[in-house]
Amino acid sequence: MKTGTIxxxxxxxxxxxxxxxxxxxxxxxxxxxxxPLHDGAVFDIDGQRLAFSTDTFVVDPIxxxxxxxxxxxxxxxxNDLAMCGAEPLYLSVGLIIEEGFSxxxxxxILKGMGSASEKAGVKVVxxxxxxxxxxxxxxxxxxxxxxxxxxxxxDISSRNAQPGDKIILSGxxxxxxxxxxxxxxxxTFDSSLKSDTAxxxxxxxxxxxxxxxxxxxxxxxxxxVGTALNEIAGKSGVGVKIYEEKIPLKDAxxxxxxxxxxxxxxxxxxxxxxxxxxxxxxxxxxAAIKEDEFGKDACIIGEVISDHPxxxxxxxxxxxxxxxxMLTGDQLPRIC
Numbered sequence: 001m002k003t004g005t006i007x008x009x010x011x012x013x014x015x016x017x018x019x020x021x022x023x024x025x026x027x028x029x030x031x032x033x034x035x036p037l038h039d040g041a042v043f044d045i046d047g048q049r050l051a052f053s054t055d056t057f058v059v060d061p062i063x064x065x066x067x068x069x070x071x072x073x074x075x076x077x078x079n080d081l082a083m084c085g086a087e088p089l090y091l092s093v094g095l096i097i098e099e100g101f102s103x104x105x106x107x108x109i110l111k112g113m114g115s116a117s118e119k120a121g122v123k124v125v126x127x128x129x130x131x132x133x134x135x136x137x138x139x140x141x142x143x144x145x146x147x148x149x150x151x152x153x154x155d156i157s158s159r160n161a162q163p164g165d166k167i168i169l170s171g172x173x174x175x176x177x178x179x180x181x182x183x184x185x186x187x188t189f190d191s192s193l194k195s196d197t198a199x200x201x202x203x204x205x206x207x208x209x210x211x212x213x214x215x216x217x218x219x220x221x222x223x224x225v226g227t228a229l230n231e232i233a234g235k236s237g238v239g240v241k242i243y244e245e246k247i248p249l250k251d252a253x254x255x256x257x258x259x260x261x262x263x264x265x266x267x268x269x270x271x272x273x274x275x276x277x278x279x280x281x282x283x284x285x286x287a288a289i290k291e292d293e294f295g296k297d298a299c300i301i302g303e304v305i306s307d308h309p310x311x312x313x314x315x316x317x318x319x320x321x322x323x324x325x326m327l328t329g330d331q332l333p334r335i336c
Contacts (some may be wrong), residue, residue: 013222014266014327036235038158038191039083039218042150049152051086053077054145060334061108062139064183066194067177069142070112072270072336075197076221077144078120082201083217083273085156085208086148086184088120093127095141099134109140120199122146148201153212160215161236165304166282168275170203170289171196171297173225174253174267177335182256194254196294198271203292207246207275210288217278219269221336223327228274229312230326240312242324266327268335276304 009016021037033041038269040053057078062069062166074091093113099104117124175196182193200219207214220228225247233240249264257264271294277285282300289295302314312324 002291008333009330011222011333012327014328014329015204017222018326021151022160034159036159039080040086042084043156049154051081051084051150052146053080053084054143055080056141056143057336058141058334059336060138061180062105063179064195066287067197068112069140070109071116072197073142073144074113074116074120074122075199075270076115077146078122078190078199078201079219079270079273081146081148082199082204083110083219084148084150084157085154085204085214085217085287086150087205088146088148088201090123090125091117091122091144091146092123094145095129096137096141096143097126097129097131098137098139098157099131100249101139106140109142118233120201121146123252151212154208154214156214156217158216158218158232158235161232161238161240161304162215163238163304163306164277164279165215165276166279167229167240167302168243168277168286168289169225169247169293169301170200170273170275171271171301172248172250172253173220173269173272174257174262174264175250176270177224177267177332178253178256180335181260181332187256189310193250193256194204196269196271198294200232200271200273200294203273203289203295204287206292207285210284211277211281213278213281214275215235215278216274218274220272220274221268221270224264224266224268225274226263226324227302227327228310229324230273232276233312234310237309238272239305239310240302241306242312242314244314244316246299246301248297248299250273262331265324266331268332270336279303
């Protein structure tokens, strides 16, 4: 698809997002640190490997079951650093606020950021605030950037998946996207469903304490599990096979997705990770995830195969085979 203007789909994390980066961003800024296009940049300073990441949050609504735009922003950047295998240390916070925004709501958002930072064990050490005229921004947008250090011996990258690797999903998928959607549209369901927004750095530290032979980590945010798996398959040049019956999914999420015609494989998550692990160590890594408060529902959902390089296939509950493509379009815009 060729277009002379930016579409909402360009921010979906799917095919148009990747094309925008490949066609416009990389030709201008390409360098050895940027080109892997991991969750964060990984580089070395005086023998210490560091990870650096930045993200901007425009979620609508700004308050939703389980969190708000503030703790979402902190957790999002903490998790991007953790997916590099890093111990997150410091964050910056940038606020773009619409004139007339409620001071009480701003205080609530900042308190959420403070609580999330404390839970993750990171410090907000710098930031910036801009106020724009009413109508120039939708209430408030938040940018967070972060830096962390990577332990020696850890080499995690979306290019590292190997045939035989077991694929672990740390919990039920789609909770965040569906919770935000139902709040946005004023839908009322007999459900206690809430966003899964959470810091995953302590989980990752626990995983690395039992095994450093973890090849890939990703948090399947925009574009969901399906898109994240496609990115990894493409960058590593391998095939990915998953099993529908093994993928954890809350009944409420499944029901709402069926009602609205959404595929939960492409619904955003904000407190889940995907791990590609040497098969010899998969069970002990899975056990370490299950010990974390956010990993109780973790499962091995598939494996890496030599066939179908760059493709994701799923064995369905009825025994058929389905190709899981990268997200086309944007099921749920402004979900994070």
